[in-house]
Amino acid sequence: MAKKNFKVVNQPVKKLDALPLALGKPLFVADFKPADALYAKLLWSPHAHAIIKSIDISAAEKMPGVHCVLYHGNVPRIAHTTAGQGFPEPSPYDTFMFDRKVRYVGDRVAAVAAETPEIAEAAVKAIKVEYERLEPVLSIEAALKEGSPVIHDEPEARAVIPVPYEPKKNIAARVGMDVGNVEQAMAGAPYKLDNSYYIHMAQHCPIEPHVTMAHVNAEGRLVIRTSTQVPFHARRIAAQTMDIPVQQVRVIKPRIGGGFGAKQEVLLEDVVGMLAWRSRRPVLLMYTREEEFVSSRTRHPERIRVRLAADPEGTLTAVGLDCISNTGAYGAHALTVVCNSGSKVLPLYRAPNVHFTGTAVYTNLPVGGAYRGYGATQAAFAVESAVDELAEQIGVDPLVLRSNHHIRSGETSPVFAALGEGKAGVEQAIGSCGLDKCIRLGAKAIGWKKRGDWRKKKGRYRRGIGMCCLMQGSSIPEIDMGAASLKMNEDGSFNLLMGATDLGTGSDTVLAQIAAEAIGTTSDKILVYSSDTDMTPFDVGAYASSTTYLTGNAVLDAGLKIKKQILGVAAEMMEKKPADLEIRDAQVFARDGSGSVTFQDVALHSLYAANQFQIAAISSHISHKSPPPFAAHFAEVEVDTETGLIRVVKYVAATDCGTAIHPKLAEGQVEGAVMNGICYALTEQYLFNSAGRMLNDSFLHYKIYSMRDKPEMVTILVPTYEKTGPFGAKSVSEIGINGPCPAIANAIYNAVGVRLREAPFTPEKIWRGLQQHNA
């Protein structure tokens, strides 16, 4: 396969859904609401930790217009996980549709379906609940304290794969690995550090909050239209939780208004499905923004200990990482997020001694989940801050320290084999790696050479530059599977059916490009239909930076099979051998110039003329590697030394994602992730009162950036060719969010000498750091 002679791939073709989205056409779940749909509302727990002593739904049930009220007393009690992961899931089964106990403010207590939202709201208020309040556990430290209240004391709570799970100690997951001996290496090292970092909770803030609609169709099957990243997992988990056969459920994913991991959770499908099943009416449930903040999912906060050691030459000899994550009230993604804190960060730098532990603890706070970056964001902040601190100790440029130690093409890391997702990992050698070039081009774009020592800076407003290096993965090797089906239509167009889930990323377009390139046509001839469990082949869904790499390979393979069939039909038509033919621009040419047929001619022939058959193919792909994309990020900040107010002046993100199938969309992924990461670093935070209630559950008080806040941003794509990826592609969607926290922390230090090891970097923290200097 030629590497560079792409016609469709690596081109900024028109995004397939651009026009209907721009025109505001009905595309999203709530747009399909039938006139007779009921509205669902949920009753939320006002307490962080309590037993439901009694619940009286009679008044609500009797209200005119109320069709169904659900609570723990009238639904199946089936332990499951909401984490939309491969089966059997690595997340513990610790969740019920409704439980007798509530474990955070915003936990589900009951649900109502009624004729109008107002009636549903009134009915929710009419449900009388008597709670016995228990002591809430509101921090990692409190959860781990001897004698702390047990959050999951129900007998059904269990892990369904052989991994450590100790709910009696509030421990939702444990993982670890050791190579060599970090303690020993630390003991004799001339340069070393042992620091603790904390990185905070945040919300994904998709434009479209969680929304699900369900109805029972004429055949008595449950049809769920839902804003999900994981239609097939949603089908499986909804059926499991409702205790009905999977074949009774069809899940359809329309356009999605963003997910960022929040919609890798099966949050609403079970309860909306049950309301529709019981009421036999279509039911729509739309989260409000407040519900999205409190009762969906968050980024797991982590307390992280980093140990680094270097020998007298400044060569890294040991990296130790101990991460304790706060999974909140339920263990969704608890094991895998904290595991990724090690597996997606530790392989980046070569060191003979490596240590890692990951522990996830339960607390009575909103639930952690999958969030873009998935544990790597948390650990990258700690490790990349520590690398800068070690560089200063050694007296070496932190850029040079990174350049001297980062993993390169052909190299491997023991971490790959040691840490998998719920089982041992998969050994892999790095294929493509453009990190060197990312560092070089990024440094030039930010002006790294002009970076001076903070001790020499003067004046009220001081600028500083910081950097970090990053890696992520592309799919979960030997676990995740994607499939695609292609068939040819009589005008030479193709239907591409996939379970892959475009949640706003543009993956429908990217996968159409891959199909078009493989077949030899243009992307506008590919009619994409994605994510319908009745119609499309299986796909694990959109997570783990997998769609382009994983499903892309399935699409590529199906495309090549189609191409072979087209050549076969054309050969018959032209009375040639397939080997004497070639495809260009949706036409088949004889290499000897003796003639050509169009794709339409081929299709008509195959469907109507002779030896008729449907030109079609289906392919599956499972990856054996998870090739990391790499990136070097650089931030320039300006700090007001009088107030600690900080402004990001310029941000440079240089990314190696292999071949960018759609360069504009790839840049968009990087820029979106970086903006997301900058406000995570600076302004986003969950504020709780002492009873565990979130105080800032709206965009008025939870501060995310808009385009008005965008600093000067330089996005550099460094092309490499990943041999195992479709047309050389790797992932790009997650890696970008990992950079701003460490790059900005390092830039703040370079500006004013304040080292912040607790995110977010509020003006007050910077100001207090400056006060300590002055004292």
Place this chain on the structure above:
Amino acid sequence: MKITDFKIPTRLDEALAALRDLGPAALPVAGATSLVFIPEDQPMTAVDLNRLGLDGIRRDGDAFRIGAATRVAALQKRHEPGWVLDRVALTLSSQQIRNESTLGGNICRVFPWSDFPAALLALGAGLVIRGAQEKEMTADEFFSSQPARLFRGGDLLTHIRVPAVGAGAGFGYKKVRQTATGFSLATAAACLQLDGGGIRSARAALSAAVPFPARCAAVEAALAGKKASEGLLREAALNGLSGLKFKEAEGMSAEYIGRLAAVTLGDALVEAWAQAKEQAS
């Protein structure tokens, strides 16, 4: 806010009658951008104030007379000697909000983050209220507590009189926020009247960082009659706020917000001084 009825008067007396008749069930609206902040409890009747001729800005001697229903965008787009509210307007939320939001709406119900109260206190604005008769009160009276108290009987704010910032005078306005359209953490406004190199009078006001917009009397006292210098202005701001109570915000402590307010007021005073020097001749 639950709006169950909507009245659209076209004359001021009609509007005043509607407000009087409805009493506490009346909700006067013009830009209506703050409805989102008002809790949904009892049903209200919205009374539209957009067709009463209460919008527009005109010069009236040494002052500007601004209709209460004038859009913030109109304040932002006006540029002429003596006019300074464009600087305040520009920092209010986003352009979309400024196109709808009105000056009257911004000050009749003061939210902790409201922008204009501090500016009007520093400028010594007058507020014209129509009930049975027309009366004018000072910004100090108007903002002595929640202005909504003044309108319970069906009265209406019709105009705001803002002195032009003339020869030897300067206005400074600073607002600190974490995101471009975010609420203010600290808003400071200052007016200085110079007399040669000396400060004849100073007015300074804060909002957002404090529970309610307020003049900073100790700062003003520390400046009046002194020879102006950047050091003096900053020192007055840093030392003159110790009597004020600050509130925590966005996860930051009251102590820090107090510090932020003092520095921000210093910045506003320095900006006012720069303009006053420029307008000295």
